[in-house]
Amino acid sequence: MSIKRPPAPGDDPKAARREPGRRGARSPLARFLVRRVLTALLLAVGITLVTFVLTNLVPGDPVAANLGQRALGDPAIVAQWRTEHGLDKPLPEQYLLHLRGVVQGDLGTSQQSHRPVLDDLADSVPATLELAGAAILISIVVGVAFGVVAALRRDRFSDHLLRVLSLFGISVPTFWLALTAFYVLFYRLRIAPGSGRIDPGLTPPPHVTGLYTLDAALAGQWDVFSSAVGHLVTPALVLALYTIGLLTRFTRSAVLEVLGQDHVRAGRAKGLPPRVILFRYVLRPALVPVITVAGLAFGSLLSGTVLVEAIFAWPGVGQYAYKSATTLDLPAVMGVGLVVGGVYLVINLIVDVLYGVIDPRVRLS
Amino acid sequence: MATRSRRPGAKAALLPVLLTGALALAACSGGGSSSAPASGGGGGAGSKTLVIDTSFDLKTADPGRTYEPTGLIVGKAAYETLLTFEGSDVTKPVPALAESFELSKDGKTLTLKLRKDATFADGSPVTADDVVFSLNRVRDMKGTPSFLLDGVEVAKTDDTTITLTSAKANAALPYILPNPALGILNSKVAKEHGATADPNDKAEQYLNSASAGSGPYTIESFNVSSQVVLRANAKYWGQAKPAYDKVVIRNVEAATQKLNISRGDSQVALNLSGDQVAGITGDLQVTRTASANVIFLLANRDPSVSKVTSDPKFAEAVRKGVDYAGLLELAGEGSVQAPGVIPSMLLGALPPEAAAGRDVEGAKAALKESGLVNPTVKLEYPSELTVNGLSFQPLAERIQANLKEVGITVDLVPAPVTTALDNYRNGKEELGLWYWGPDYPDPSDYLSFLPGKLVGLRAGWKAGADKELEAAGDKAAAETGEDARKQAYTDIQTKLNASGPFIPLIQPGQNIVTASSVTGLKFNPVWTVDVAGLGVK
Numbered sequence: 016m017s018i019k020r021p022p023a024p025g026d027d028p029k030a031a032r033r034e035p036g037r038r039g040a041r042s043p044l045a046r047f048l049v050r051r052v053l054t055a056l057l058l059a060v061g062i063t064l065v066t067f068v069l070t071n072l073v074p075g076d077p078v079a080a081n082l083g084q085r086a087l088g089d090p091a092i093v094a095q096w097r098t099e100h101g102l103d104k105p106l107p108e109q110y111l112l113h114l115r116g117v118v119q120g121d122l123g124t125s126q127q128s129h130r131p132v133l134d135d136l137a138d139s140v141p142a143t144l145e146l147a148g149a150a151i152l153i154s155i156v157v158g159v160a161f162g163v164v165a166a167l168r169r170d171r172f173s174d175h176l177l178r179v180l181s182l183f184g185i186s187v188p189t190f191w192l193a194l195t196a197f198y199v200l201f202y203r204l205r206i207a208p209g210s211g212r213i214d215p216g217l218t219p220p221p222h223v224t225g226l227y228t229l230d231a232a233l234a235g236q237w238d239v240f241s242s243a244v245g246h247l248v249t250p251a252l253v254l255a256l257y258t259i260g261l262l263t264r265f266t267r268s269a270v271l272e273v274l275g276q277d278h279v280r281a282g283r284a285k286g287l288p289p290r291v292i293l294f295r296y297v298l299r300p301a302l303v304p305v306i307t308v309a310g311l312a313f314g315s316l317l318s319g320t321v322l323v324e325a326i327f328a329w330p331g332v333g334q335y336a337y338k339s340a341t342t343l344d345l346p347a348v349m350g351v352g353l354v355v356g357g358v359y360l361v362i363n364l365i366v367d368v369l370y371g372v373i374d375p376r377v378r379l380s
Numbered sequence: 381m382a383t384r385s386r387r388p389g390a391k392a393a394l395l396p397v398l399l400t401g402a403l404a405l406a407a408c409s410g411g412g413s414s415s416a417p418a419s420g421g422g423g424g425a426g427s428k429t430l431v432i433d434t435s436f437d438l439k440t441a442d443p444g445r446t447y448e449p450t451g452l453i454v455g456k457a458a459y460e461t462l463l464t465f466e467g468s469d470v471t472k473p474v475p476a477l478a479e480s481f482e483l484s485k486d487g488k489t490l491t492l493k494l495r496k497d498a499t500f501a502d503g504s505p506v507t508a509d510d511v512v513f514s515l516n517r518v519r520d521m522k523g524t525p526s527f528l529l530d531g532v533e534v535a536k537t538d539d540t541t542i543t544l545t546s547a548k549a550n551a552a553l554p555y556i557l558p559n560p561a562l563g564i565l566n567s568k569v570a571k572e573h574g575a576t577a578d579p580n581d582k583a584e585q586y587l588n589s590a591s592a593g594s595g596p597y598t599i600e601s602f603n604v605s606s607q608v609v610l611r612a613n614a615k616y617w618g619q620a621k622p623a624y625d626k627v628v629i630r631n632v633e634a635a636t637q638k639l640n641i642s643r644g645d646s647q648v649a650l651n652l653s654g655d656q657v658a659g660i661t662g663d664l665q666v667t668r669t670a671s672a673n674v675i676f677l678l679a680n681r682d683p684s685v686s687k688v689t690s691d692p693k694f695a696e697a698v699r700k701g702v703d704y705a706g707l708l709e710l711a712g713e714g715s716v717q718a719p720g721v722i723p724s725m726l727l728g729a730l731p732p733e734a735a736a737g738r739d740v741e742g743a744k745a746a747l748k749e750s751g752l753v754n755p756t757v758k759l760e761y762p763s764e765l766t767v768n769g770l771s772f773q774p775l776a777e778r779i780q781a782n783l784k785e786v787g788i789t790v791d792l793v794p795a796p797v798t799t800a801l802d803n804y805r806n807g808k809e810e811l812g813l814w815y816w817g818p819d820y821p822d823p824s825d826y827l828s829f830l831p832g833k834l835v836g837l838r839a840g841w842k843a844g845a846d847k848e849l850e851a852a853g854d855k856a857a858a859e860t861g862e863d864a865r866k867q868a869y870t871d872i873q874t875k876l877n878a879s880g881p882f883i884p885l886i887q888p889g890q891n892i893v894t895a896s897s898v899t900g901l902k903f904n905p906v907w908t909v910d911v912a913g914l915g916v917k
Contacts, residue, residue: 080798128439198639212606326635330631
């Protein structure tokens with residue numbers, strides 16, 4: 016972490032402002048970004064190395080997962096397959112070839128789908144982004160609101176109720192919730208649509224972003240849009256429940272902490288309207304830890320949607336990663352590793368920048 | 381802490397909560413109402429879209445590389461082969477693109493007469509050149525199905541006659557030709573898109589986006605992880621026109637398949653286990669048949685791998701010690717006991733009464749004869765593999781309990797399939813639990829279980845280990861007459877059961893659920909379901 020937070024409010028606020036002037040040319044934000052991008056590149060190389068080594072350490076042969084039993088008995092077919100996928104070369108050479116490909120924007124060809132990994136990811140990543148994005152959006156709105164309400168009504172009935180709800184959200188297993196939600200909302204109550212991203216009778220919207228809701232809206236296909244939104248809601252709510260629980264608890268404790276601080280008391284003493292106190296004096300500083308949690312939660316949503324995707328037949332990156340891992344599809348596993356790692360890095364970066372935006376006391380050093 | 385205040389902004393904070401709740405509900409009910417017409421339109425009688433849910437095992441739509449169950453469903457719909465099978469009967473190949481065929485007496489030459497009226501989806505005629513190109517392409521690309529035509533020379537005698545010549549008698553060829561991997565491509569279109577019929581062939585990418593066949597359906601879109609959309613071939617030359625305008629094959633887990641079909645969101649569910657179909661109610665149709673997959677145990681004959689299992693009497697003790705009825709109970713509806721390694725629907729299969737039964741005393745006696753006292757063996761199996769919805773884990777546990785009663789201690793060694801396959805392929809497993817599905821529905825495929833052959837070697841059964849059985853295998857491979865072949869394979873299996881290292885266990889059930897509006901469903905062990913054979917009531 017290259018973030019430095021001043022120890023307490025009331026410290027010399029000019030310190031942060033003085034810093035940029037001394038260094039001159041580039042702003043601290045720009046320097047910070049450059050440094051982070053460089054670190055990210057190093058991390059990306061690390062990710063590829065770790066994924067490569069781990070996948071090759073697994074005792075098993077990708078040939079076995081990709082060829083039929085009869086073909087496995089034919090050395091000519093096995094040799095041909097190995098050559099086709101570059102597995103006849105020594106491991107270090109395979110790794111260097113992969114790195115060269117990555118630099119040239121080529122993640123290799125998936126052994127299971129016979130397509131470029133980039134094409135596979137271009138299909139599956141937007142599907143998961145749409146799902147995880149919707150889930151995190153719901154989580155932030157609901158979780159923060161629940162947390163604030165619980166803090167403001169501390170030890171009252173609504174506080175207890177919200178805390179029990181958040182505990183439920185955190186402790187209930189997602190796969191169970193997904194199955195139950197699908198069964199109750201789709202099968203029993205018939206208020207939610209079936210599995211998949213849109214109704215099978217509809218044709219997906221023209222590919223622009225890969226997010227069906229957005230692409231359908233851009234193309235003006237409102238029937239597809241409404242179907243895409245309908246299909247998105249249940250899995251997104253299921254995924255959101257855990258994060259809602261988490262955010263409720265974090266927001267509650269953060270708000271409680273800020274409520275007791277002097278500047279809030281001073282605001283009240285000055286007779287400021289409650290709304291101003293809540294949004295400007297309480298929520299703003301309280302949001303810093305909440306943003307950290309939300310950022311991490313989004314990252315784990317992206318890589319942790321396997322079960323929900325399986326139950327809702329959602330063709331996302333979770334399902335792709337699972338299938339790739341079980342078939343030892345090295346290029347695909349490495350592609351997924353890079354993408355998920357990259358997303359984590361970007362989210363961390365955004366979160367760090369947001370600290371500064373929300374709380375000017377936070378300096379970028 | 382100072383919360384004594386008037387709870388500033390509490391009402392304001394409630395606003396987003398209410399808003400989100402309202403939005404969620406609106407979207408939820410919106411989704412429901414939006415799905416209703418589409419799923420109605422996506423399915424029931426009178427509509428022209430058919431939705432098939434299946435757990436995908438799919439890599440490609442290029443017939444020359446296709447070998448996975450879902451790929452064969454797609455291939456069967458988009459391409460046609462020289463010969464085919466009617467419905468579920470795989471004991472009798474019938475003409476398709478060929479109007480007749482004849483196998484020479486020595487079994488080495490198959491002569492086929494090509495139909496003159498067949499056309500590809502673009503309207504161009506299916507020619508002998510297309511046939512020669514397509515079959516040579518499968519053989520020479522060295523893709524997964526290339527072994528089907530190993531050593532087979534394909535030649536055009538005249539514009540409507542094709543000969544397939546093998547060095548040895550190959551009575552299985554008419555049973556191999558219906559495999560959708562041997563679908564005939566429009567060679568002109570394929571060549572335009574990179575088909576070279578050698579290992580550098582580049583047509584797969586094109587064939588994954590559009591089809592180049594003469595089948596009743598064409599491929600509209602193809603995604604190996606989510607769905608395949610087929611569109612009726614408007615210029616289909618055959619008599620039976622496709623009943624649906626559009627067929628959507630979706631990748632859906634078994635549990636979700638059950639809910640989807642029960643609710644009318646799909647019309648065909650292919651992967652429900654015996655337990656899952658037991659709970660199916662309403663007006664859905666359930667087709668329960670035994671699959672062609674035979675699950676078996678192998679006891680390694682190589683003394684360097686195991687001093688215990690290499691004793692033939694040990695295999696006999698296992699054969700008599702397994703509770704087959706208990707395994708069938710685990711496998712659920714539709715499953716049957718496998719009397720031999722050849723599944724029940726193939727020529728040469730043993731009758732059900734020839735199946736082994738449990739005989740604990742007999743098993744103990746065999747074990748005593750072997751001189752082994754309370755032996756301990758390792759049972760290796762692919763733990764996450766399921767065959768027709770049946771997992772190997774409970775099967776292995778049940779076998780462990782059965783053999784305990786006989787006095788054999790079984791240590792379970794589960795492993796992911798890619799890991800477990802390594803030991804299995806290299807013949808290093810002491811005791812193994814695996815399955816074999818037919819590469820083509822002909823008993824000659826099962827000669828692999830003999831000493832020195834593919835599966836035999838996996839059980840450490842080297843060539844020369846049982847000369848009499850090996851000679852019987854060579855004789856069976858050379859037979860061409862149907863009765864003689866049937867007798868030869870029956871005899872081989874009887875001998876295998878008496879003295880071989882394999883213990884055939886069960887054929888799990890293949891349960892297919894269809895909506896009441898769907899007609900004509902027939903399970904076929906090669907391509908599971910012929911989409912073009914499905915109609916609307």
